[in-house]
Amino acid sequence: MSKVTVVGSGFVGATVAQYVAEKDLADVVLIDILEGIPQGKALDLLEAAPVNMHGRSIVGTNSYADTKGSDIVVITAGIARKPGMSRDDLLKTNAGIVQSVAKETFKHSPDAIFIVVTNPLDVMAYLTWQTTKLPTNRVIGMAGVLDSARFAAFIGMELNVSVEDIRAMVLGGHGDLMVPLPRFSTVNGIPITELMSKERVEALCQRTRDGGAEIVGLLKSGSAYYAPGASVAQMVESILRNKNRLLPCAVQADGKYGIKDIYIGLPTVLGRQGVERVIELKLNSDEEAALKKSADAIKDHINLMNQLLVAV
Numbered sequence: 273m274s275k276v277t278v279v280g281s282g283f284v285g286a287t288v289a290q291y292v293a294e295k296d297l298a299d300v301v302l303i304d305i306l307e308g309i310p311q312g313k314a315l316d317l318l319e320a321a322p323v324n325m326h327g328r329s330i331v332g333t334n335s336y337a338d339t340k341g342s343d344i345v346v347i348t349a350g351i352a353r354k355p356g357m358s359r360d361d362l363l364k365t366n367a368g369i370v371q372s373v374a375k376e377t378f379k380h381s382p383d384a385i386f387i388v389v390t391n392p393l394d395v396m397a398y399l400t401w402q403t404t405k406l407p408t409n410r411v412i413g414m415a416g417v418l419d420s421a422r423f424a425a426f427i428g429m430e431l432n433v434s435v436e437d438i439r440a441m442v443l444g445g446h447g448d449l450m451v452p453l454p455r456f457s458t459v460n461g462i463p464i465t466e467l468m469s470k471e472r473v474e475a476l477c478q479r480t481r482d483g484g485a486e487i488v489g490l491l492k493s494g495s496a497y498y499a500p501g502a503s504v505a506q507m508v509e510s511i512l513r514n515k516n517r518l519l520p521c522a523v524q525a526d527g528k529y530g531i532k533d534i535y536i537g538l539p540t541v542l543g544r545q546g547v548e549r550v551i552e553l554k555l556n557s558d559e560e561a562a563l564k565k566s567a568d569a570i571k572d573h574i575n576l577m578n579q580l581l582v583a584v
Contacts, residue, residue, distance in 0.1 A: 274298035287501030362521035413522025416448030444566035
């Protein structure tokens with residue numbers, strides 16, 4: 273029986289636990305430092321099991337000992353940026369949390385594959401890899417699946433077509449400099465550049481870049497969790513069921529696309545070993561420049577994080 277640990281029982285973490293259990297992918301351990309919260313949410317999910325017709329174990333806990341032997345560890349723990357908080361403050365706080373989580377979960381599940389969701393995502397994936405010293409195929413960041421899902425949703429809304437026929441591709445960092453790729457985004461094989469004007473394509477690309485902020489603005493308090501949770505579950509499914517789905521994920525670039533020593537969103541085949549391989553697309557000059565700009569921003573944040581961690 274496969275086992276997935278989700279660290280952090282906030283909205284994203286609890287939604288990941290829900291999707292993983294309801295898809296019958298694995299038994300789930302939901303862990304948090306807050307007493308009662310993971311236990312309460314796990315019990316609520318268990319009480320939904322008879323309705324959703326699955327028999328998966330869902331355990332809420334405050335003890336890392338309960339995570340022992342996990343096949344996959346999903347890290348959602350961290351804080352969201354609050355009013356008056358600088359990006360440096362967010363980076364420093366979440367880096368400390370993720371570093372601690374990675375150490376504790378690795379101690380109990382050294383053979384696990386790690387999926388990182390905490391923001392700033394690409395930097396936190398890099399930190400998890402550095403902390404665990406795992407092979408790069410076993411540490412993966414989530415965001416490309418989410419950003420591509422948002423792009424696909426907006427394409428479907430624009431063209432009034434079923435999202436079942438849409439395949440979208442967004443690379444780069446999870447932030448303002450993400451790189452939607454209209455040439456590689458299709459409706460039943462037809463590039464969207466053939467189906468709408470250049471202006472509409474760019475408008476959808478910009479809405480995708482602003483996708484998280486748009487939801488935060490509407491909610492007033494809090495951020496997205498349904499689509500992030502579903503995106504993690506899709507990655508978990510591809511790994512545990514060895515489906516070898518081609519999904520954009522934050523991975524160690526390792527020289528691909530001329531990028532080294534960082535985690536960044538690239539087209540990735542996910543299977544039982546985690547990252548099975550990274551696909552190199554033939555990008556045009558504009559796409560290459562946008563990806564390089566995104567990579568440079570991630571490098572700057574990694575350098576800043578290293579300075580902040582040393583200063584602790």
